[in-house]
Amino acid sequence: MARTIVITSGKGGVGKTTTAAAMAMGLAQRGHRTVVIDFDVGLRNLDLIMGCERRVVYDFVNVINGEANLNQALIRDKRCDSLYVLPASQTRDKEALTPEGVGKVLEELSKGHDYIVCDSPAGIEHGATMAMYFADDAVVVTNPEVSSVRDSDRMLGILSSKSRRAKQGDEPIKEHLLLTRYSADRVERGEMLGVDDVQEILSLNLLGVIPESQAVLNASNAGIPVVLDNASNAGQAYNDMVARYLGEDLPMRFLATERKGIFSRLFRG
Amino acid sequence: MGLLDVFRSNRPRGSASVAKERLQILVAHDRAFRNRPSYLPELQQEILEVIRKYVEVDLDAVSVNYEQDDEQEFLELNIVLPDGSRS
Ligand SMILES: Nc1ncnc2c1ncn2[C@@H]1O[C@H](COP(=O)(O)OP(=O)(O)O)[C@@H](O)[C@H]1O
Ligand SMILES: [Mg+2]
Numbered sequence: 590m591a592r593t594i595v596i597t598s599g600k601g602g603v604g605k606t607t608t609a610a611a612m613a614m615g616l617a618q619r620g621h622r623t624v625v626i627d628f629d630v631g632l633r634n635l636d637l638i639m640g641c642e643r644r645v646v647y648d649f650v651n652v653i654n655g656e657a658n659l660n661q662a663l664i665r666d667k668r669c670d671s672l673y674v675l676p677a678s679q680t681r682d683k684e685a686l687t688p689e690g691v692g693k694v695l696e697e698l699s700k701g702h703d704y705i706v707c708d709s710p711a712g713i714e715h716g717a718t719m720a721m722y723f724a725d726d727a728v729v730v731t732n733p734e735v736s737s738v739r740d741s742d743r744m745l746g747i748l749s750s751k752s753r754r755a756k757q758g759d760e761p762i763k764e765h766l767l768l769t770r771y772s773a774d775r776v777e778r779g780e781m782l783g784v785d786d787v788q789e790i791l792s793l794n795l796l797g798v799i800p801e802s803q804a805v806l807n808a809s810n811a812g813i814p815v816v817l818d819n820a821s822n823a824g825q826a827y828n829d830m831v832a833r834y835l836g837e838d839l840p841m842r843f844l845a846t847e848r849k850g851i852f853s854r855l856f857r858g
Numbered sequence: 859m860g861l862l863d864v865f866r867s868n869r870p871r872g873s874a875s876v877a878k879e880r881l882q883i884l885v886a887h888d889r890a891f892r893n894r895p896s897y898l899p900e901l902q903q904e905i906l907e908v909i910r911k912y913v914e915v916d917l918d919a920v921s922v923n924y925e926q927d928d929e930q931e932f933l934e935l936n937i938v939l940p941d942g943s944r945s
Binding site: 734735738739742743746750776778779780781782783786789790791 | 872873874875877878880881882884885888889892
């Protein structure tokens with residue numbers, strides 16, 4: 590039986606797809622059989638971030654509609670044997686993801702994998718609800734910014750009322766907070782909400798803080814999940830996040846700007 | 859400029875503290891709204907119908923408010939009677 594993890598947020602553009610790719614690759618690199626699914630029907634781009642866009646033949650909706658079987662649609666990662674990608678469809682019909690169809694695919698995937706990572710689309714409507722419905726864990730990706738924090742809180746409301754676990758009265762989804770695009774510099778200047786501020790409002794288990802980093806853009810340009818770039822702070826922060834998810838107790842890094850000498854601090858602007 | 863000012867100017871009160879205050883209020887409001895029992899609109903409608911059997915009140919004369927704190931839930935019912943309804 591696999592554990593199903595949804596990467597969700599409510600708001601768009603906060604780093605869900607970046608996180609889904611990093612988390613899936615991180616889990617697979619540690620030897621866990623992992624599949625990452627793009628639920629963003631019509632706007633697929635997980636395949637781009639994973640660098641497998643040219644190998645897409647069949648997609649999630651083809652499998653649900655019985656036009657292809659899972660083995661035909663799954664793309665095996667070239668860098669890591671235990672990682673598969675299930676791309677989203679380009680169809681404009683968002684209703685193509687039915688609860689029965691999604692449930693069946695997840696159940697089948699569950700047999701041969703340890704983790705199923707679901708990359709949710711933005712919003713709180715059909716696509717996002719489908720991505721979170723079957724989840725055991727949720728990573729709520731949040732930027733330190735008002736609309737993102739608010740939407741994350743709304744998403745928490747949906748996780749705790751509309752998921753399968755909620756409907757069946759099972760143990761609730763385990764919710765984790767991932768703060769991304771964090772700029773320690775701006776937090777120190779009082780221009781950006783700090784990790785403690787966000788924690789005070791959302792009070793979730795903090796899985797990690799990912800700094801704002803050029804490495805993320807470089808990684809997506811190249812189609813290499815940033816978690817593989819261990820020289821970068823974002824890559825290291827994502828690796829820490831995966832380790833924490835698996836139970837390691839690691840201190841948060843990159844929360845402070847590099848310490849400057851006392852003189853430069855005293856005489857700064 | 860004294861030494862204290864130097865330290866103070868090092869920590870200006872930026873927009874983040876405003877953001878946090880606004881968020882705290884907003885999120886508390888959102889959560890209260892989310893937790894409202896789903897029967898409220900129906901309850902409000904039925905109470906209105908009962909009142910209108912006896913008094914000719916406006917259609918928006920009845921409001922039902924729900925609040926919750928750590929210990930209790932409050933259901934607040936407000937009925938506005940028209941002028942001269944005491945016959
Ligand atoms: N830590 C980060 N630092 C810099 N840019 C980032 C970071 N995380 C995400 N981005 C950028 O933000 C944009 C949206 O990211 P994406 O993962 O596609 O978000 P979502 O899936 O939530 O819409 C992309 O251009 C991505 O490169
Ligand atoms: Mg995305």
